[in-house]
Amino acid sequence: MSERYMVLRDLTRTVTAGPMEARAAAQQSPGQPHLEVVNLTKREALELAAEPDVAALTEPMPISLPVDVDDDQTGATPEASGNTTWGVTAVGAAASGRTGEGSLVAVLDTGIDPGHPAFAGVELVQKDFTGDGNGDKRGHGTHVAGTVFGRNVDGMRIGVAPGMRKALIGKVLGDDGGGSSDGLLHGILWALQEGADVITMSLGFAFTAAVERNVEEGMPIFLATSRALEAYRGNLRLFDALMRMVAARSSVDKGTIVVAASGNSSKRDLNPAFEVGAELPSAAEGVLAVGALRLRDGRLDVTRFSNTFADLSAPGMDVISARLGGGLSAKNGTSMAAPHVAGAAALWWQEVRATLPPAAARASVVTNKLLTSATRQGFAAGADFTDIGAGLVICPQ
Structure with missing residues (x-):
């Protein structure tokens, strides 16, 4: 068979x-x-x-949007600082002299609403890897893209890198929010071929869905779980191999930074020890895993749902960005944190290209800037650095 x-x-x-x-x-x-x-x-x-x-x-595995945290908060404007979202302010993008101009980011998600005012004037290069066609029916990819490079909407700045003139939009999650790891891999390879400086992924591998699919095919639960575990391990090895190739290519060209949400499976509100490690694809070698932060009494703290062992962290609670069909909405999740890092990476790419010789403007240099400029200042007492990694991502000033 x-x-x-x-x-x-x-x-x-x-x-x-x-x-x-x-x-x-x-x-x-x-x-x-x-x-x-x-x-x-x-x-x-x-x-x-x-x-x-x-x-x-x-074997391929199912992929999906990360575990839901809260329902979409349409029209909410929490914690906005004047006419700038709290996330853009927190990562230092509002005070930065860089806007991401000249940088190219690939957003691999549910697609995009190309008619949203947040993307006016941006050349959107779309490619579908799901069979459902271009466009966003879920709103997730639109929200993520808005945080990376969205223009001002209704007078509010939502994008970390609003100076970007072109973006790659790979639809790897279909209209039902699901997909397959082979489609994701094809999306990554496409973004690499298109010369992306940064690839960002706010999605996860659906281990439970893989088990359920195996059971539906007639496998007993033990065998179904074992087969899903083997597929997960195989996909991790495949992603590790791909990321080693991405790293090897940086020896002859500029290279590409790959960013991914760490996942929303932790439940610290039930038990402080209920922490889940970073999930695929963020768990792969060389991928920057991003944890989610919230504001609590004016201090930063890891969210209850953010998976641990992140490399960097960024705002992931009450994040305002583009809403499907127009306007703004607030969402929660490591899905919202990852695009803050992708946007910051776009600004750092612009910075190193402006200040270093062309041969020195490489992904390894930008990655080093992201990690060494991150801060652990401003966090609530007792913050666990295994949850936030190098700390809050900071844009060039």
């Missing part, structure tokens, strides 16, 4: 010449990822995995 597999190849490992020629080719252009989705028997999969250019091979 055949199953559906994702096959990630590193084309620089394909031996098409003698050893010296192959080594020279790899040095000139390292990390050339290529993804195939094929039906294979178990034996065929084992044989294919042994081929020298196969970096990883596994």
Whole structure:
């Protein structure tokens, strides 16, 4: 019986010449990822995995929007600072001399509402990886994109990097909010090919949905869980392999920063010890996992739902951004925190391009700026740094 597999190849490992020629080719252009989705028997999969250019091979998994935190708060204006959202103010974007001009961010989500005033004047390059067609029927991708590069709406600044003139919008979650990891991988590869400086993902791998799907196919619960766990592990290995290739490419080009929401599965309000680690894709090697912060009595604190072991943290509670169909709304979640980091990365890309020689303006430099400029000041007493990572992301000043 055949199953559906994702096959990630590193084309620089394909031996098409003698050893010296192959080594020279790899040095000139390292990390050339290529993804195939094929039906294979178990034996065929084992044989294919042994081929020298196969970096990883596994079954796809369902992906979805992170666990809901609260209902959408249409028309809410919590904690806004004058005519700027509290998130934009907190990360220092409002006081920055940079706007993200010249930076290119890819938002991999539910699509976008291209007619929203927040995106007026932005060249939106859209591509659908779900089969549902371009456009946003959920509102999630529209809200996320608004935080990254949205223009002012009704007099309020919502975007961290409103100077961006072009954005990549990959629809990897369908109109029902779900998708598959092979579509996500194709979206990432597309963004890399398009030259994205930053890729941001506010989504998660649906482990429970994978178990339920296996049960529906007739598997007993133990086997269904075991198969889902194996798929999760395989997808983690595949993402790790892909991110190693992304890192390798930065030795010959500018590179790309990959950002992802850490997930909303913790429940600190029930028990302070009820903390869940960062989930895929944020758990993959080289991906910046982002935790969510709230304001409490004028101090920053991790939200009750934010998963732990984040690399950076950003506002993720009462975040105002673009609402599907027009206007503004406030949402909660690490989904709202990740685009603050993506926007800050866009500003740092502009900064390093303006202040460093072209050869030095690389993703590794921008990543270092993001991590070393982050602050742990202004947090509530007893803040756990394993929850907030390097701290609150800060834009160049």
